[in-house]
Amino acid sequence: MTIRISGxxxxxxxxxxxxxxxxxxxxxxxxxxxxxxxxxxxxxPRVALIMKSLANEFFLTMENGARAHQRAHADQYxxxxxxxxxxxxxxxxxxxxxxxxxxKVDAIVIAPADSKALVAVAKKAQDAGIAVVNIDNQxxxxxxxxxxxRIPFVGPDNRKGARRVGEHLAKHxxxxxxVAILEGAPNAFNGIQRRLGFEDAMKAAGMNIISxxxxxxxxxxxxxxxxxxxxxxxxxKAVLCANDSMxxxxxxxxxxxxxxxxxxxxGYDNISAVQNLLREGRILATxxxxxxxxxxxxxxxxxxxxxxxxxxxxxxxxxxxxTAPGPSPQP
Amino acid sequence: MNDTASHAHGRIAAGRxxxxxxxxxxxxxxxxxxxxxxxxxxxxxxxxxxxxxxQIPSAILIATGMTYVLLIAGIDLSVGSVLGLCTAVVGVGLxxxxxxxxxxxxxxxxxxxxxxxxxxxxxxxWNLPPFIVTLGMLEIAxxxxxxxxxxxTQYVGSALAPIVETHLLGLSLPxxxxxxxxxxxxxxxxxxVFGRYLVAIGTNEEAVRLSGIDPRPIKIAVYxxxxxxxxxxxxxxxxxxxxxxPNAGSGFxxxxxxxxxxxxxxxxxxxGSVVSSFFGVLIIAVLNTGLAAVxxxxxxxxxxTGLVIVAAVIVDQYRxxxxxxxP
Numbered sequence: 001m002t003i004r005i006s007g008x009x010x011x012x013x014x015x016x017x018x019x020x021x022x023x024x025x026x027x028x029x030x031x032x033x034x035x036x037x038x039x040x041x042x043x044x045p046r047v048a049l050i051m052k053s054l055a056n057e058f059f060l061t062m063e064n065g066a067r068a069h070q071r072a073h074a075d076q077y078x079x080x081x082x083x084x085x086x087x088x089x090x091x092x093x094x095x096x097x098x099x100x101x102x103x104k105v106d107a108i109v110i111a112p113a114d115s116k117a118l119v120a121v122a123k124k125a126q127d128a129g130i131a132v133v134n135i136d137n138q139x140x141x142x143x144x145x146x147x148x149x150r151i152p153f154v155g156p157d158n159r160k161g162a163r164r165v166g167e168h169l170a171k172h173x174x175x176x177x178x179v180a181i182l183e184g185a186p187n188a189f190n191g192i193q194r195r196l197g198f199e200d201a202m203k204a205a206g207m208n209i210i211s212x213x214x215x216x217x218x219x220x221x222x223x224x225x226x227x228x229x230x231x232x233x234x235x236x237k238a239v240l241c242a243n244d245s246m247x248x249x250x251x252x253x254x255x256x257x258x259x260x261x262x263x264x265x266x267g268y269d270n271i272s273a274v275q276n277l278l279r280e281g282r283i284l285a286t287x288x289x290x291x292x293x294x295x296x297x298x299x300x301x302x303x304x305x306x307x308x309x310x311x312x313x314x315x316x317x318x319x320x321x322x323t324a325p326g327p328s329p330q331p
Numbered sequence: 332m333n334d335t336a337s338h339a340h341g342r343i344a345a346g347r348x349x350x351x352x353x354x355x356x357x358x359x360x361x362x363x364x365x366x367x368x369x370x371x372x373x374x375x376x377x378x379x380x381x382x383x384x385x386q387i388p389s390a391i392l393i394a395t396g397m398t399y400v401l402l403i404a405g406i407d408l409s410v411g412s413v414l415g416l417c418t419a420v421v422g423v424g425l426x427x428x429x430x431x432x433x434x435x436x437x438x439x440x441x442x443x444x445x446x447x448x449x450x451x452x453x454x455x456x457w458n459l460p461p462f463i464v465t466l467g468m469l470e471i472a473x474x475x476x477x478x479x480x481x482x483x484t485q486y487v488g489s490a491l492a493p494i495v496e497t498h499l500l501g502l503s504l505p506x507x508x509x510x511x512x513x514x515x516x517x518x519x520x521x522x523x524v525f526g527r528y529l530v531a532i533g534t535n536e537e538a539v540r541l542s543g544i545d546p547r548p549i550k551i552a553v554y555x556x557x558x559x560x561x562x563x564x565x566x567x568x569x570x571x572x573x574x575x576x577p578n579a580g581s582g583f584x585x586x587x588x589x590x591x592x593x594x595x596x597x598x599x600x601x602x603g604s605v606v607s608s609f610f611g612v613l614i615i616a617v618l619n620t621g622l623a624a625v626x627x628x629x630x631x632x633x634x635x636t637g638l639v640i641v642a643a644v645i646v647d648q649y650r651x652x653x654x655x656x657x658p
Contacts, residue, residue, distance in 0.1 A: 056578075060482040186629050211626040219484075219572050220579065227386055228623035231379045232371055245484060245576060252572045256385050256495070257378070273484035273574045 044078055045106035045306050047299055050096050051083035052111045052136065057271055058243075058291050059083065059111065062136070065292030066299060077303060080105065090114045097121045101128050107302035109295060111136035115189045116143045123149040131305040133312075135298035137189045152305075152312035154298045158193035159200070161287040161319035162242070162268060166201025168285045168321055169238055169266050175206035177237040180229050182215040182222050182250065184242040191217070194242040194268055202240070210236070215246040222249030230257040238264040244271045244286055251282050270322050278322065288320045355650050356594065356610035359643065363614060367621030374624050381501055387616045388505035389414070389564030390583075390590065391609055395509075395516050396557030397587045398608045402520075403546075403553055404533045404600025405454075405461040409468035410561050410587055412476070413446040414580030417565030419476040422485030422575020432490050439569075440562045446472055447558020451551035461554075469584070476577040484576045491570035505567040512560065517605040529553065533600025590615050593643040595650065602651075614639070 049066050052059050063081050070079040080100070084092045093113045098121060100108055108125050110132065112118035119139050126132050126149060134153045144151065173179070181198050184191025195212065202209055210233055215222030226239055230253060239254075241247040247267030254263050260282065267274060270288035277283040297317050305312060368375035393410050400407045417439040424435035446468055454464040497504040520526035531539045532546045539546050569575050588598075594611035596603030618639055622632045 057483050213623060213626065214629045218578065218581075219574070219576050220568065223572065224386065224619050225623045227382045228379075228620040229626075231376065231382050231620075232373045232624035234373065245578075248484070248572055248574050248576075256571070257382060271484055273486040276486055276488060 046078045047107045048100040048105040049081040050110040061291040062295040066295035069296045107131040109133045109298040115140045119143045133298045133302045153314045154301045156289040156319045158190045159197040162194040162197025163201045166198045170205035178210045178235045179238040181212040182241040198240040219249035222246035223253045226250040226253035241267045244269045244274045285323045385503045388509040391509040392560040392564040393587045394590045394608045396560035402603045408465040411580035411583030412469045412472035413561045414565045415476040416472040417562040418575040418579045419479040425487040426485040443558040443562025447555040451554030480577040494570040595647045
């Protein structure tokens with residue numbers, strides 16, 4: 001016995017689907033064309049924003065902030081925003097920069113997926129007369145020196161931010177208390193900076209760092225590590241997480257271990273999901289880098305460079321400490 | 332006389348297979364526990380095992396579904412993303428829609444079933460390799476999760492707390508549920524006609540078809556079951572983390588396949604056991620927890636985990652041969 005599924009013939013449907021996909025790609029591609037012929041007459045600069053993973057809340061907030069800024073200043077510049085699928089897709093990001101060079105944009109604002117691998121192509125853009133601004137993840141100083149490139153970095157000092165979070169935590173601990181650090185992905189620049197900042201604060205306050213492990217920025221991985229640490233180290237007094245997603249995992253692990261309230265948790269990023277936990281005191285503190293403004297700072301800096309043609313210098317953007325009985329949640 | 336001899340023979344062979352199936356895994360597990368107990372202060376404690384038990388229900392559920400899928404010589408690469416999608420549905424329903432918890436849970440389960448139905452129906456209707464169809468679903472579901480949540484982690488608070496806070500004999504409700512699913516699925520696999528069909532389809536689908544059984548509804552049922560179990564896992568994880576992250580479950584497909592293969596289920600279909608997959612999940616969980624308790628460096632963790640997976644599969648080859656040889 002066979003079941004016939006009626007409908008279009010077996011051969012024609014895949015072909016139809018293929019055609020539809022081609023058509024969709026064509027429409028999408030043509031929809032992304034940056035400037036129509038009418039705009040070409042105006043000397044409005046075109047700024048390309050090249051982002052890391054748009055699958056990440058933090059980067060999406062950054063990009064949305066940039067888009068809002070462009071809408072408010074539509075007379076001043078055009079924005080081409082592009083991102084890669086995940087944070088590790090380095091080659092795709094290099095391709096994006098090359099496409100932007102070919103498009104002859106005036107400025108490129110880039111959050112590099114890799115602090116070394118993107119230097120060469122950023123230098124190439126600079127050599128093509130494009131103003132390049134580095135945001136979020138700072139280019140490696142050694143590689144920049146090798147390539148004899150000077151690319152200004154506009155962004156927060158993650159180490160300083162993490163140190164402030166750590167210093168706030170230290171006020172709630174006693175010297176010699178056992179603490180653990182949950183790092184971001186092992187090769188991420190900002191993750192490393194945050195770890196260093198946590199370490200600075202903990203060492204200065206005389207805390208005992210019993211473990212420092214990666215939670216890969218993720219809730220479930222952080223949960224596993226903290227659950228294991230809570231069992232192995234009953235003396236644990238605090239967990240410092242390099243981002244808020246991991247702090248959520250740490251809070252869940254401590255609750256499951258019956259240690260909620262006994263072990264303090266701090267995070268980083270001030271995402272909307274931790275607002276209630278901050279108010280309830282289950283997360284003691286986090287840091288707000290004003291994600292929605294980070295790309296905007298870079299864009300404004302790029303526009304400034306285009307106007308003045310001055311020598312680029314780094315610029316630090318603010319990081320705020322957000323503590324438990326903190327401000328009302330962001331909308 | 333002859334009859335009883337062959338009967339006894341069969342019993343020995345069966346016993347030997349049972350021994351090969353579970354003793355090897357049990358020993359491997361015991362060895363890991365021993366190593367970590369000796370290298371840490373507090374690993375060998377009731378707390379550690381309770382912690383592990385309360386952590387692995389979602390992995391057990393996903394591995395159970397994956398076992399069925401691999402048994403019929405299929406594969407489901409979408410489980411991690413579907414977990415993310417179901418989590419997103421539950422999270423957005425609770426946090427944005429302010430739905431009552433049962434409605435949000437049902438919506439999450441429906442999303443899992445829909446993904447499973449897509450995987451099953453599409454691969455069968457167009458006779459496509461499930462590798463490709465579920466790879467497509469991997470992207471679709473992840474995209475859907477990000478679309479629904481606008482890429483923002485959703486905070487659900489204590490809306491689902493009763494799920495994880497209900498305990499019996501120190502074991503959480505999710506763990507007991509996962510255990511029940513394992514035993515039920517193993518019973519279906521070994522004691523029902525449906526289970527026999529799964530093995531038969533995985534061994535030789537053409538022969539099944541020629542003997543007058545349509546394998547297609549059975550295969551669709553398997554993908555539906557996998558989707559449903561993934562959705563259950565998503566509900567449990569959302570309850571545990573009090574939040575729904577659109578990136579939840581990324582990479583779970585490979586973890587689940589690793590656990591199932593460590594348990595000795597064949598990637599080629601036709602051979603496998605849900606209970607063995609349960610052991611596979613336990614081995615990976617003990618490994619993860621032990622390495623974290625030791626405080627191993629990250630590269631060490633990955634190296635050791637990879638080596639254990641390969642070693643387990645090599646051992647499984649020998650185990651399989653041994654159980655096949657005549658006593």
